[in-house]
Amino acid sequence: MIFATPTLAIIGVIATIIPITLHFFFRRRKKKIEWAAMDLLLQAVQQTTRRRRLERLALLVLRCMIVVLAGMAVAGPLLQADKEKTPTNSSMPQELILVIDDGVSQQTTHEGKESFTTSQTKAIASIDDLKPGDRVGLLLTAGPRSLVWPPTTDISAARATLVATKVSDTPSNIAATIDIATNTTPLIGIISEFRRGSIADISSTPKSTNPQETTTQTPSQTRLLLTPPNQTDVNNTQIISFEPQAKSPLSIKGGVPLQIKLRREGGRLGSDKSQINIVSDDNNRLSISSTWKDGQTEAVVNGTITISNSQRSETALRANLFQTDAQPADNSRFAILSTRDTVRVGIVDRVSINTNNQSFESNTRGGAWVERALRPTDDVGIETEMIEPTALNTQRCRGLDCVIVLRPDAIDMAGWAVLSQAVKSGLVVIVVPPPQTTNSAWQDVFLRAFDLGWSISQKATKSDPPISIQKSTTPHQLLFQLSSELQELIQPISVSQWFDISVPVNRGEVILEMGNKIPFLTRGTSDGSRGSILFFSAPPELDWTNLPTKPLMVPLFQELVRQSVAQVERGRQMIVGCDRLPNIISGAIGLKLTLGREGVVADDERVISVDPNGTLSQPVSLPGVYSAIDRSGRTVGWVVANIDPTAASTQPTSPEEIMGVFKNSTIIQNNKDITNDIASTSSTTTQTNNTTQTTSIARAFQGRSFAVWFFSALLLLLLGETWLAKYSSVGATSPKTAREHQ
Amino acid sequence: MAEGSTTLLRAEQYLAPETLLQLASFELRAKMIAEGAMNGIHVSPRQGAAVEFASHRQYTSGDSVRHLDWKVFARNDKLYIKQYQQETNLNITILVDGSASMKFGTLETKSGWGGTKVQAGSNRWTKYDHATAVAAAISFLALSQKDRVSLGIFSDGIRGGVRRSSTSDHWRAVIRCLATELVATKVNWTKVSEQAISQNQGNTLFVIISDFLSPLNQIRAALARLRHRGNDVVLFTILDNSEIKFNFDVYAPFEGLEGEPIIEVDSRVVRVAYLNALQKHLQELNRISRSFGFDCTVFNTHESVGPILSALLAKRQAFARRRLSK
Incomplete structure (x- = not known):
């Protein structure tokens, strides 16, 4: 009832x-x-x-x-009338519950007609066939959103609302939409052309941790009536990736190398040429093209864009594919360039102080090794600065990309709190144990500050003979650039003293491991942090390891810094439809579209609010580059939102596949205009698992x-x-x- | 007979509580009740003591010559002694309930009207007022017939009263006592009955005027004690109109006058059950009194005293005549 x-x-x-x-x-x-x-x-x-x-x-x-x-x-x-006994020509009031697919795949155009328009027309026709007193409820799959919900008897208002609805850039989530309706109705009509993008959330690997959003295990009493999938194969070219080449720092000197990955789908993939225009928010332009061979589905296009304004640290880029295809939504993609010449690294260590021409050595040799490894020459693009452990504060951390802590025992609680906060905002912290035994329980303070869940022994373990580093067939992604010669570089490394470390599953990853299975280099992240933490089990001291004197020292530290910083930069991407920032941006209270499909946007009105946890007041609905602003309106970070290429897929699906995806469903088949049949309360012939029965989407009520x-x-x-x-x-x-x- | 009925009706009007209330003088009120009640019963209110011939018996030595019937001796020359049925004067003890429950009353009075001290505070005609009116009337009647009357006000014992007497001034003493005594506490029937027996030697007519709302087993024990000593008892049950009809229409807390706990009562709900309980109580009281040969009469404080009183007196007079004829 x-x-x-x-x-x-x-x-x-x-x-x-x-x-x-x-x-x-x-x-x-x-x-x-x-x-x-x-x-x-x-x-x-x-x-x-x-x-x-x-x-x-x-x-x-x-x-x-x-x-x-x-x-x-x-x-x-x-x-509620018995669904099996629903009188098809009854004069009793009826209820029409429609789920209309307005996801990005519904932007597919065929013969000049958009899929969403077709679905919209079908839904409107269904509504028009209702009589006064009947009720209608409309749900949209992108989001999902309740367009007209709960069902209302105000049919004309519902119709007007539907007419004014536009297709979305957000992926379809039909399963979640059905969940909204199944609580109130046993019969739901789903109007979609069921391109592959529409069911991507169900048929592909679940992206969400919420099983409700990726399942169609609707209650057994709920029946789904589906419009037939559009099986017309259309050609579509997508930009599936647009990124500066993985290199940090990304200096603008000599231009910035970019890489664009393209994908084609459709039935007739002949020889073709794709023209791509890249434009920055300060109007720097690049035009590149890709030539497709017959049957080729994927291509990688490289180009170098010249950034004229060297004063800016970050630049927004938009890549536009100039090609007439069936899906316009995935022809644009956005990226952010951190255009700067150097990576700034702070080395936290005791510095040498000269007094009365007498010096006492408080500077460890490890610090010198690390500094030399990062800056063997002046042109490597890495700047270093020494920071006294007791002088570590927010001001000193500002502008740094990475901090290497060589004297964790000399950092007080406040210093660790500063580092912890900076990691959340994107700082990479590399911690190295102190070279001498101290009374300071630096391990506990360090682990508590970052809530890593590890355990580090209080005393160092010695081994004679020294233990070598374990060779790995698949190097960690941070060392990917060294993969060709990593084995050779690792071979001479040995460790004679170390701190034992235990890393629980899912609380970190081991990058380098010693022969006795003790981690030598470990990486961890705190929940909600944009940056990362790396920990060496032994300091770069010759008493502990011969690493400083071996060829691995320079590329190891440089790659750790470069790739970690580059990963932080990449962690600013999200999918249109997301309602949460990929990482917390410290101080951000709102998101403002800066560069959209139409170019640079100067709209201060439509600001999406951000709470301290990174949750947005509404999902991001448009692709583009967004600037995160603080209370004073100052930009404190950048985020890029792109169309999900999988959700935009135009590949057709078959009725069998759709019925396999949607449990307890029926696809309406008829020889007449499908629109009329959905709307009609007269009998409609449907096909359910090769059986024929009579039904109608509109339900009758006593x-x-x-x-x-x-x-x-x-x-x-x-x-x-x-x-x-x-x-x-x-x-x-x-x-x-x-x-x-x- | 018709005339008598008319007189009786008029008397009833006079004896209505509303009328009695307007009589500031307690004395006047009692006289009115008494004369109204006696209307049609006593031919002469001043009948007094009498000696009535019963039979003859032969003279034997030692008999007093004072009672020789000289007329028989003159006719028959035989000595006969005249024997007489002597009517002794009645000893009446009126016991008026002075317990706290007698303070209850719902008939409203006007300020300045006559009454007892109990009534004065509440401006209501209480059961005690009604009891004193009846007691005063009975004492007036009894003293008019030269009966000896004593009075006792009782609650947890006989707290006050007037000694037995048949003098003409005695009635005023009775009136004074009734008008000045206060009521309080519960009735202790055992103690009251023992004190009444000790204070009244010989056959006595006890007129007990009370609401008799005490446990019936206590009342039965007290009556049995009085009966055992050969006394006669008349029970006058004084109840307020609201106690008899329970005509409330409220949900309210009821507070007992003798220290009982307050209980929340929906009067509409308990009305039938209460009336049944009251009816059962009165029936049982009547049965107990009849089992001892006593009379029991219920007085409604909102109704006239006279008709019931006169009916009772007539009934007792008839009963006395029947017993005499035997």
């Missing part, structure tokens, strides 16, 4: 508080009466107490039921007659209440009884 106006039914239920209040209010009326015959009265009370309580309770229940029933009766109760039953029950309850209140012991004694006792 459902209600035409559920609010009234809810009000009816809430209104039961009135009789309950009155019940207790009247109990509390007290006007004391002095009485002589108390013994007799007590006898009478004892005799009537139980009966009186029961009658008062019955009266209260009756009154509550009256209020609830009145609310329900006014709310227009509608009894609505008004059921309201009559409610009012009849209400009348009976009122009569019962009157009798109980007047003639039972709860109410006044009847005149006849009174006479008998006088």
Whole structure:
């Protein structure tokens, strides 16, 4: 049973508080009466107490039921008709629940007509066929969004809302949309052309951790009526990737190398040429092209764009594919360039202080090794600066891409807190143990600051002979650039002292491991942090390891810094439709579109609010480069939102595949115009697993007659209440009884 | 007879509580009740003591010559002694309930009207007022017939009263006592009955005026004690109109006058059960009193005193005549 106006039914239920209040209010009326015959009265009370309580309770229940029933009766109760017995030409009120696919794949155009427009027309036709008193509910799959929900009898308003609806750039999430409707209706019509992008969330590997969003395990009593998939094969070319080549720093000197990956889909993939125009937000341009061979589906295009403004640290880029294809949404892609000449690294170490021409060595040799490894020459693009451990503060960390901590034992709690906060904003921190044994419990403070979940031994372990580093066939992604010669470089490395470290599963990854299975280099991340933490089990001291003197030292430290920083830069990408930042941007309170499809946007009005956890007030609905702004309107970071190429896929699907994806579903098949059949309350021939039956998306209700039953029950309850209140012991004694006792 | 009925009706009007209330003088009120009640019963209110011939018996030596019937001796020359049925004067003890429950009353009075001290505070005609009115009337009647009357006000014992006497001034002492005594506490029937027996030697007519709302077993024990000593008892049950009809229509706390706990009562709910309990109580009281040969009469404080009182007196007079004829 459902209600035409559920609010009234809810009000009816809430209104039961009135009789309950009155019940207790009247109990509390007290006007004391002095009485002589108390013994007799007590006898009478004892005799009537139980009966009186029961009658008062019955009266209260009756009154509550009256209020609830009145609310329900006014709310227009509608009894759901048996779906198998739904009268197809009934004059009874009907309910039409439509799920309309407005996902990005519905932007597919064939013969000049957009898929969404076709679906929209079908839905409008269905609505137009409804009669006054019927109800309609409309849900959109992108988001998903409740367009007209809960179902309403205001058909014209629902129609107007649907007409004004535009197709979205967001991926379809049909499963989640169905979940909204299945709570209230057993029959749902889904209108879509079912391109592969529409069911990407269901048919591909689940992207979400929420199983509700990737399953169509709808309740068994819910039946889905699907429009047939459009099996027309159309050609589409997508930009699936657009990134500066993995290199950090990305100097603008001599131009910035870019890499674009393209993919083609469709039935007729002949020889062709794709023209790509790249433009930056400060109007630097690059035009490159790709030539397709017959049957080729993927291509990589490289180019170098010249950035004229060297003052800016970050530049927004848009790549546009100038090619007429069936899907325009995936012809644009955006990227951010961190255009700077150098990576700035801070080395936290004790510095040498000269006093009266006498120097005392507080600078460890490890610090010198690291500095030399990072800057063997001046033109490597890495700048280093020494930071006194006690001088570590937010100001010093500002502008740094990476901090290498060589004296963790000399950093106080405040210093660790500064580093922890900076990691959340994207700083890469490399921690190296102190070369000498100290009384400081630096391990605990360090691990607690980053909440890593590791354990590091308090004392170093020695080994004679030294332990070599384990060779790995598949180098870690941070060392990918060294993969060709990594084995050779690792071979001479040995470790004679180290701190034992234990890393729980999912709390970090081992980059380099010693022969005794003890991690030598470990990487971890804190939840919600943009940056990362790397830990060496031994300091770069010759007493501990021969690493500083071996050829691996320079490329190892440089690659760790470069690739870690580059990964931080890449962690700013998200999919259109996302409602959460990929990483927390410190101080950001809003997102503002800076570079969109149409070019540079100067719209300060449409700002998406961001909470401190990185959650957006509304999902990002347009692709482009967004600037994160702080309270003063200053840009504190950049985020790029791109169309999900998988969700934009135009590949056709078959009815069998669709029915396999959607459980308990039926695809409407007919020889006539599909639109008319969906809308019609007359019989529609459908095909369900090779069986034919008659059904309609519109459901019939025995609505008004059921309201009559409610009012009849209400009348009976009122009569019962009157009798109980007047003639039972709860109410006044009847005149006849009174006479008998006088 | 018709005339008598008319007189009776008029008397009833006079004896209505509303009328009695307007009589500031307690004395006047009692006289009105008494004369109204006696209307049609006593031919002469001043009948007094009498000696009535019963039979003859032969003279034997030692008999007093004072009672020789000289007329028989003159006719028959035989000595016969005249024997007489002597009517002794009645000893009446009126016991008025002075417990706290007698303070109850719902008939409203006007300020300045006559009454007892109990009534003065509440401006209501209480059961105690009604009881004193009846007691005063009975004492007036009894003293008019030269019966000896004593009075006792009782609650947890006989707290005050007037000693037995048949003098003409005695009635004023009775009135004074009734008007000044206060009511309080519960009735201790055992103690009351023992004190009444000790204070009244010989056959006595006890007129007990109370609401008799105490436990019936206590009342039964007290009556049994009085019966055992050969006393006669008349029970006048004084109840307020609301106690008899329970005509409330409220949900309210009821507070006992004798220290009972307050109970929340929906009067509409308990009305029938209460009336049943009251009816049962009165029936049982009546049965107990009849089992001892006593009379029991219920007075409604909102109704006239006279008709019930006169009916009772007539009934007792008839009963006395029947016993005499035997």
